[in-house]
Amino acid sequence: MVTRFTALMPLWALLGALAAYLEPAPFTAMQGLIVPLLGVVMLGMGMTLTVSDFAAALRRPKVVALGVGLQYLVMPLLGWAIGLALGLPPALLAGLVLVGACPGGTASNVVCYLARGDVALSITLTTCSTLIAIVATPLLTWLYVGERVPVPVGGMLWSIARIVLAPVAIGVMINSLLGVYLAPLKRVFPAISVAAIVVIVAIIVGLNQASLATMVWATALAVVLHNAAGLAAGYWVPRWLGWDERTARTLAIEVGMQNSGLGVALAVKHFSAAAALPGALFSIWHNLSGSLLAGHWSRRAPPEPGEPVA
Numbered sequence: 001m002v003t004r005f006t007a008l009m010p011l012w013a014l015l016g017a018l019a020a021y022l023e024p025a026p027f028t029a030m031q032g033l034i035v036p037l038l039g040v041v042m043l044g045m046g047m048t049l050t051v052s053d054f055a056a057a058l059r060r061p062k063v064v065a066l067g068v069g070l071q072y073l074v075m076p077l078l079g080w081a082i083g084l085a086l087g088l089p090p091a092l093l094a095g096l097v098l099v100g101a102c103p104g105g106t107a108s109n110v111v112c113y114l115a116r117g118d119v120a121l122s123i124t125l126t127t128c129s130t131l132i133a134i135v136a137t138p139l140l141t142w143l144y145v146g147e148r149v150p151v152p153v154g155g156m157l158w159s160i161a162r163i164v165l166a167p168v169a170i171g172v173m174i175n176s177l178l179g180v181y182l183a184p185l186k187r188v189f190p191a192i193s194v195a196a197i198v199v200i201v202a203i204i205v206g207l208n209q210a211s212l213a214t215m216v217w218a219t220a221l222a223v224v225l226h227n228a229a230g231l232a233a234g235y236w237v238p239r240w241l242g243w244d245e246r247t248a249r250t251l252a253i254e255v256g257m258q259n260s261g262l263g264v265a266l267a268v269k270h271f272s273a274a275a276a277l278p279g280a281l282f283s284i285w286h287n288l289s290g291s292l293l294a295g296h297w298s299r300r301a302p303p304e305p306g307e308p309v310a
Contacts, residue, residue: 012194013291016202017284020209027206034203037196039167041110044189046171047182053120060121063238063247067125068132070234070255075100076140078229079222079278086218094145095275096222099263099282100230101140103129107200107287108257114193114294116301117250123168125254133259137266190298201287208280223281227289231256245302253293257286 020027057064079100083093104126112122175182234255238248263279 011295012198013201013288013295016198017205017288020202020206024206024209027202030199030203031207034200035163037200038107038110038163041113041189041193041196042163042167043171044186044192046168046173047175047179047186047189049120049168049172050175051172054124057118057121057124063121063243063251064124064128066238066241067121067234067251067254068129070230070237070251071104071125071129072101072132072136072140074233075226075230075255075258076144078233079226080144082222082225082229086222088218088222090145091272091275092219092222092278094141094271095263095267095278096219096226097144098137098141098267098271098275099258099260099279100226101137101144102259102263102266103133103137104254105257105259105286107197107290108253110193110197111257111290111294112250112253114190114197115249115253115297116246117253117297118246121247121250122254123165125250127165129254130259133262137262197287197291201284201291204284204287208284219277220281220285223278223285224289227256227282227286230258231289231293249297249302253290257290258282260286 076097077100079096079098080093083096088096109119109122109126113119231252235248235252238251239245260279260283263282264276267275267279
């Protein structure tokens with residue numbers, strides 16, 4: 001039953017998004033639940049990890065460097081190229097580039113867990129890209145759209161520490177002390193994670209229902225293409241380099257899922273409300289596309305390194 005519920009995550013996410021679009025009020029009232037829900041999921045993920053998992057991730061500097069490189073070299077360039085190709089006006093182009101120049105989002109860690117990726121590597125990449133954001137985000141935004149954008153890196157790092165690192169660390173500690181007794185609970189946590197992601201997607205759709213109702217279709221297309229290209233680059237570049245499927249899944253999710261909330265906040269502060277539209281749409285779409293991708297990958301475990309991909 002748990003496995004079947006988890007495998008149908010894309011369906012639950014789409015139904016939740018539709019319900020929130022048609023009747024947003026109940027979901028907007030739950031916006032305060034987003035952070036606690038993420039924290040619960042991160043705690044559960046931590047209970048599947050050990051300290052050695054993070055040590056193994058840190059012993060792979062080439063993988064971390066590639067993930068961060070794709071995040072900051074490919075995503076802003078893709079945003080700029082797609083925006084120009086679709087003829088977006090300057091404000092929307094700036095917003096799309098700004099989203100591309102943002103670090104990875106915390107939701108990527110949950111999606112990575114559900115997609116059977118390398119969660120420790122995912123968390124490491126999110127943390128590293130956030131640390132680099134203080135330089136990379138304003139520099140890349142200035143390079144592509146000629147505007148310097150200060151990044152509140154202190155607040156971002158505090159959010160990651162509070163929402164991701166602390167719950168994961170507690171989960172790892174619990175696993176180290178009581179892991180042998182937690183097998184039944186570990187089997188339930190994927191279903192809890194799916195339910196949490198579905199609720200989060202519905203809340204985000206509810207909060208942005210007005211924007212969705214009046215959105216510019218060219219902007220929506222740009223966001224979908226931007227996200228898809230990021231997911232594809234994150235997956236296929238490591239596969240072309242001969243790296244294993246689990247690593248490729250992790251990089252795909254990390255590169256394709258941005259901290260779009262940061263993009264919205266920076267766009268409103270430094271550009272205009274119109275420039276925030278790409279970030280708002282991205283925050284909705286990347287959760288849906290991530291859910292769809294995780295639902296597909298969750299149905300088959302990644303082969304071990306050296307095994308052929310089915």
